Amino acid sequence: MTVKQLIDKVFLTEILKGMALTFKMMLSKPVTIQYPDEKRKIYPGFRGKHAFVRDAKTGRQKCIMCMKCVNICPSQCISLKKGRDENNKPFLERYDIEALRCIYCGYCVEVCPVCALVLTEDFGYCSYTKDAIFFDKDKMLKNWDEFVAKLSGDVYWNKFWRPDGVDIAKMPKSKREQAPVPIRPTAAVPSDTVPEKKPVNPAEKPPEPAAEVEEKPEEKKEVV
Amino acid sequence: MLKKKELSINMGPQHPATHGVLRLVLELDGETVVKCTPHVGYLHRGTEKLGENRTYPMALPLTDRLDYVSSMSNNIGYCVAVERLLGIEAPARAKYIRTIMAELTRIANHIVWIATHALDIGAMTVFLYSMRDREWILDLYEMVCGARLTVTYPRIGGVRCDIDQEFMDSCYKFIEDFPKRIEEYETLIDQNRIWLQRTVGVGIISAADAINWGLTGPTLRGSGVAYDVRKAAPYDAYDQIDFEVPVGKNCDVYDRYRCRMDEFRQSISIIKQCLDKLPDGLVLASEAPPYDMPIGKPRVMPGHPMGEILPGELVEEKVPFDELYSATEVPKGELGFYFVNDGTARPYRMRIRAPSFVHASVLPKLCEGSLVADVIANIGTIDIVLGECDR
């Protein structure tokens, strides 16, 4: 045993060093985030609660019922029903995501050819009932409204819609044409003139007359 | 005359020091363990069978849930295996990004390991400090892929999206600061006499035994065998990176601890080299299968008893009609994926060689003859996660 080892042994050097460190830590700034009061920064692209993008031009979701998300979902928690209106035009009759089964992989966001889906940055949603976490198409639009109300800026773009570094040429044409979604329609144009005056982007689904007209008044209320 | 009888007790499945739902039946003679029998399977979720019912891209998120403290490494292991099966080569940039991610995961995993191992042995402070630092890595994950634990970031043929400058900057900052944090952990326990008494000379397994029991990763390297899949069969960018494989020599809990502490430093150096060398370009190979990979029809498997009943028809040449075993070095050891493919986009059989499962089986060998208190140290030192063990 060398002299140094003896000294270390007698004077508990290593324990004192450890104590000095913990004492130093006591004086430093705490790193704990007091969760409900304080929130940590969420990075863009966070995969949280599901939402349907509300198209600024039509005021509805953009889904074209291609079934890609239904087929790809690893936990098979998406179900979709295509209906036919009186003119025999297809419309989205039901679109349900059973979010309790969802594993938040984000595949559905990435495969959607028209960028109709998004996993928002909301994560703290819990409830005493299963129904509240079962998202149908109205709730999905509501989630979107709640989400964009918290955002700053006029447009929203999710990074999984067209991921960086992936060859764009291999994506479907409708996906390549997508642009950031305006999230403040009322700021730019009066909302009642939106559906008529604006030319419809050919990449997106033309507005369907039937079935979902009743959603509009509610939307105006919430966006303002 | 009093009769002497061995006492058998259950340790776990709800014991916090068993790192999950591991149940050990210990037969005790006083304080000495005479026999130790691990019981696993409490967390069995049928991952292998689920994988057989999904196409290759769809089964990827399942691998997150194997070893949930190092989910990125599992993803990478799976992607590397499927890429080898399909004959796809990921672009150079994706390979480097994956290497960075794999090493960040190694650090995150070893942080959880040191935290729980030290906590089990009685050093609580390390737990608090290391959890603080793990948060940093989880933030880095969130920055690239939007999730903190179940990342699903790599993708067959590359990664899902490119990293940005913000990530690069934070990552550089992390590798600059983290060595100081390692020193903090070492100040607390490295020479601490209680730590030394609990770890030195405990849980000895000789190099020959370690190989025979199939140990891999730091658990094997602590016994002085320098076997590392990253060196033995390089994948991703490891063949272009300069790093060492730390080995121990005393084969005990303390040497395995030292190995992992040295791996922290090696990982930092690997991340630094990767960030410096990061090439430009796309991050997804052009021949990578899309998420909605067509399933195709199965083919007859010649000589296989099941072959007769499968509808045989050669349909697609995309997925080779093949068997393949592919191993990657995850923080816990060698994670292997074994696929038997029948020509469809789904594996006919998917077998996961989980290091935790193999390591759990060595517990009887480590524990027999030791004291009850050392059982805890032995569970900690083999670094098991029951999600992976039970699959």
Ligand code: SF4
């Ligand atoms: S995030 Fe994944 S699991 Fe959830 S609905 Fe989308 S595809 Fe399904």
Ligand code: SF4
């Ligand atoms: S992938 Fe998009 S467009 Fe297709 S069904 Fe799903 S939400 Fe609708």
